[in-house]
Amino acid sequence: MRKLSELAKAIRPLSTRAVLPCLLFCAALIFGIKAIHGAGTAGADDPPRDEASVRKAYADKMRPLYAFPFAKDRIALPGNAAVEGGDFLEPTAFPDAKYCGHCHQEAYHQWRQSLHANSFRTPFYRTSVNILMRTKGIEFARHCDSCHNPVGILAGALNKTYPFDRSFDRDGLTCMTCHSIQSVQTKLGNGSFVMGVPAVLVDEKGNRIPGIAPDAEILAHLDRHSKAVMQDFLHKPEFCAACHKANLPPMLNDYKWIRAFTAYDEWQGSKFSQQNPLTFYSADYTPCQGCHMKREAITLPDYGAKQGTLMSHRWPAGNTAVPFYYGFDEQLQKTVDFLESGNYLNVDIFALKSVSDNTMAAPLGSVPVSIKPDELVEAYVVVQNKNIGHSLIPEVRDLYEAWVKFTVKDASGAMVYESGFLKLDGLIDPSAHSFTNRPVDVLGDFVDNHKVWTIHSVAYDNTVQAGRSALVRYQFRIPKDLTGPITITAAVDYRHLRQSYLNNVLGKDHPAYPVIELASRSRTFNIGDNPTSSPLPTDNQDWMRWNNVGIGYLDEQQYEEAMKAFEQVIHLHPDYKDGYINKAIVYIEWEKYDEARAPLETALKLHPDDARALYYLALVERRQRHSEAEVADLEKVVAQYPYSRDARRELGISYYQQHRSDDAMQQFKALQQIDPDDLAAHYNLAVLYRRVGMKKQATDEAAQYTMKRIDPGAPTYSLEFLRMHPEMNRESSPWHVHMDRPQPAVAGQP
Template identity: 65%
Template sequence: MRRGVLLAVLCGSVGLAVGSSFSMTRVAWAAEDGKKAVAKASDDKAVTAKTTAADAAVESAARKAYADKIRATYQFISAGTAEAVYGEGKLSLPGNASIEGNDFIQPSAFPTAEYCGHCHKAAYAQWRQALHSNSFRTPFYRHSVDLLRDEKGIAYTRHCDSCHNPIGVVSGALNPHSTVDRSFDGDGVTCMVCHSIQKVDSKLGNGSYVMGVPAVMVDANGKRITGMVPDAEILAHLDWHSNAVMQKSYQSTEFCSACHKANMPVMMNQYKWIRLFSTYDEWQGSKYSKENPLVFYQADYATCQGCHMKREPISLPDPGAKKGLLASHRWLAGNTAVPFYYGYDEQLKRTEEFLQTGNYLNVDLFGMKVNDAPLVAPLGSVAFTLPPKPTIETYVVIQSKAIGHSLIPEVRDLYEAWVSFKVSDATGKMVYESGYLRTDGTLDPGVHSFTNRPVNSAGEFVDDHKVWTIHSVAYDNTIQSGRSTLVRYRFEVPEGVVWPIMIKAAVEYRHLRQTYLNNVLGPKHPAYPVVEIASRTRTISLGENAVTPARANDNPEWMRWNNVGIGLMDELQYADAATAFEQVVKLRPTYKDGWVNVGLNEIEWEKYADARAPLEKALELAPKDARALYYMALVERRNGNSVAEIADLQEVVRQYPRARDALRELGISYYQGHRPEDAVATFKRLQGVDPDDLTAHYNLAILYRRLGMKAEARLESEEYAMKWIDPAAPTYSLDYLRKHPELSNESVPWHVHAETRAMGSGAGEP
């Protein structure tokens, strides 16, 4: 038999015989049959012989015996009652992980990362320092998941560990009665976790994968061979190895969606369903998916792997490399805390370089209002005169330029990304500052941070990432992919300043939030790295300021106006946004999206009649343009022209069959047009993309009832009631903001930053 297979499958990590209903004698007979079958096989069919029916029976029996023992005391979670039950059930609830055979499997069935590293030395070295290998053991994760374990019980940690510790979930180790050897904890998401996954469901998240029984080889007939096959056999049949561990789906964004999407089910919080994050959905709505016609800018198709697994030269041997290049198994992103904590200097260096050199953001010191005079903009493109002792309000525009998800994605309550805004005079003396670190390492209270503030039912910030206690979100300053945000700063330039002054705006980043670091590590710990992702400086003189040349990374003038228009529109400043978009079409009269933006702003302003002319202009420039047609359909609906409305939306869906907004609006159009069958079909298509869409649940509940489909109507009504926002939730947010007036400014879309550290004040220090 192949090396170590019988020992692994017969022993596992928990004794086989105790509590097993399967006879050891029968296992011994099956094992003997397997040995005889292998002995009779010819040498040139050695690998194929190892997959005889008898051999498979041995492994199946061993797994069944192991699973029977685990199941006897396993605490299942019931989706219906949220109570612990014993007996049959989905092994991963409240997570969504599943495995081939729908039963527990021995941890020893997973070949170790070290085993894979025999040959894949480069991939192994990268993986060891990456987040996947440290997904469970890091104290930053363990702090919050241990709180969950202590408060609700270890069974509920399967919600998190379906992604952070999959072997622990499918082996049944996350159980109050478990005696499973958990030495696998230190390896988190190992090679054979990802490379055993056979299927994912991009609509669910929370570990929505189907894992196959781990296999590093298939035989000549394509049948999977489990266990740790000797290296020599793999090297002799590399194609068989590749067929076992590689699938086309591994290169897709949908593959990553299994874990990079999460919700809080009712069985976890005994409250209601809450979306926690959805990096996949954000990507699907971005310009990189090519599935959404409503994006502000276009780009080539790109997957998660295209950004986070770029091919790079190898310094260690690895047969997975092609022409000396290997898809990076560092998964570079934004986590600087874990490599800093473990001393992974190379991973930390590469992560910082990734953040600094990706051209992900554009920072634009766009304009100024001096003493409440009209806006001077764009800075650098227009000359202006600055009077003595001015009060200046500066417009800083942050563009999410090359990110396929939000800034910040996922657990944004733990990350810190903020705008550092500094004004200094010619001697370097600080005139004004916002977004500085205080002496205790925390951010100043008036900072503009790209974060959110989840709140519990007591109106308190969920500081320890106890996500099962979240009832509301006080504010969320995230920048979605492809959009821009406008941040305003007002300050006075006092007497004694040595001119000229220099204004610098930067986006800085730290993983993790200082108060969370303190919660995990205690108040005394090293300062964690702060990375400047992007910045822009401008020098302003007293008196005359001439036009200055643009820098290499500056956006063209039309785009600067476009970005500030997007920011103003998102802040509900429609009149100013209209002015900005008018400048765009003045500078680029043939730019169809400029005209669409003019029309979109009018629609947001609820001036539908005024939106028609710019949208018609866009369609003259680009007939059948899906973005223009979508917004024109909304204008036609308001005008009562349902035929044109439906025709426009049908064309959008034809071009973009997975466009959520277009499917939603087309379903509404069919509903209002008394076409119930078409409405049902369209809303079901929408649920095929997003099963959590509230509009689909609401309308299907009504439509099904009218069609006499009472059971389906009841199901949709229940889904809607569960996922609809709690009407009391804003009360929890208001309670929090009343208690923290220093943060309430951030909940106002058009807020201005004014109260912070000024020259000589020292204000803001704790």
């Protein structure tokens, strides 16, 4: 009998609709029951496997071998992965991805090169996890592998004694790990899902049938197949939150609870969730899948496709290192295309300021500017996180690199000034403005190799949250003898991973890993007077340019400059209600509450009952002791945005101050349903519970508050690190200027 591949060639002229049934029929003929059982352990005449008996026998063997150092019968601690029934699940219960690929060829092809498929085996992951296992023990790696290798976790493989084959490691997150999950605990993260026993079919009553089934039976009951492998939450961001949210618990670090990352919370706080009224801009609802699983045309047959398209199972994002390392050229190119699409950031060379007379030309292009030889000037660059649903950089910020590459060149291309270049050894210029962070340990040393269990503090964090903007200043001198034009270019470059980490993992002789330009802008100026110029199609309108620089000033605590910027927004766009609200926000942060009322009232005249304006007006009412108005405003906000953390928190505080204990408790409990880690909720509930005699609940909330609040000694660790790294000390300042003077020597740059 010919092989399946030969048969496929023989029927190639047929249409896709005709080819698929032929392929599936041939597969059944060739592989028989072996194909049905995936692993090939059963023969054609063997009876069906009793899945319940197999699982019980496996669990009975594993239970006495397994170490439970943290809590009895909690398989995954310090991670949160769980399985229905709470017992061990043999790895052969998961049909491998090739089995699913019989019918889902396109999804399998995309998945194989994705980061999900390679989540466990890459040297970039294994390096830090192996250090953890050597340092503390394999049991502690359950924290990481709850997401990176759930099959291994639920099989009990993360144990000193594991007597079975671990070939499942090579596949990381397979089709049936995601498609067997029955529920998620969105608010926990660290692999907070409940896995069902894998099944590809349900019976007539909707009960899951463990194990695999013949392809022909699946095709005959596609509705029952869909019920087995598809859950509504697979299309929702809450599903992604099970792993794209993480913390470092005390059982891992022997210290205290520390937030690691939370792309989900950042998304929920962004304009794309439509759950937060306080964002600077608005947008249509877009879940995680809207960016990372966009539909694309299929190139291989796939029964899951609709009208020739399939939701991407590549999950393109920022990981260029894994496809580069394995030579997955297609995945790498798709990732590069995703990053270079120009949809996510806006870079604006906003202003030039003469240092000598403190005059500023802004916004550039819309106003004339004069440049003199030998003049010391400052360039203002605004980087807007325009269309990313989370921060720049998200998640493991200590490993990713994104920075501003800023150059000034004369007409011949000679460099006048440069910041953010790559040195010969591949490390970034230490004067670069980098969108990253630097975690430190108890000695104030940089936590290298992603040894997260040693983190005690974060020395600085220059990431830009969704919808916000960073203002970066550069100071340089125009050459005395310059006669021709100069060109200023600002770009945001990105590399995965940090060069020093690549060196740690691969040695210093590895090839250069890709550096991707996410966005850029150039402007050319002549010596002397320069008239106005037309904007590019990618430029923001002037009112938005002023708005973005105002946001940058606000985040840098430069309140007077922020106020002037938002006044320009109002001047250019007088019917834009958020211009008035932004002006009020400056007054509030400046603690000028009385002045904040007028612009908020103007915004409410433009848009009555606007939730953003009402929220900030409530803060003004509180300071002016108008308690009833304060509560009324916040109640309107909560009614419009029930998932607003800020509104729930402030309304709870308002009720608390009015001695409405029951109402306050209701708000803080609702806040904990949104964010169980909110410190205000823990603190206030501890007080309120104690007042009404609920001592145990009060003690529990007080313990949570104590565990999750910032360690008062943590800034000491950061200060020691910053003292040893003056170039990063400058970056940790709310605002600073990158100058063309020589930078201090840096030893052991992290």
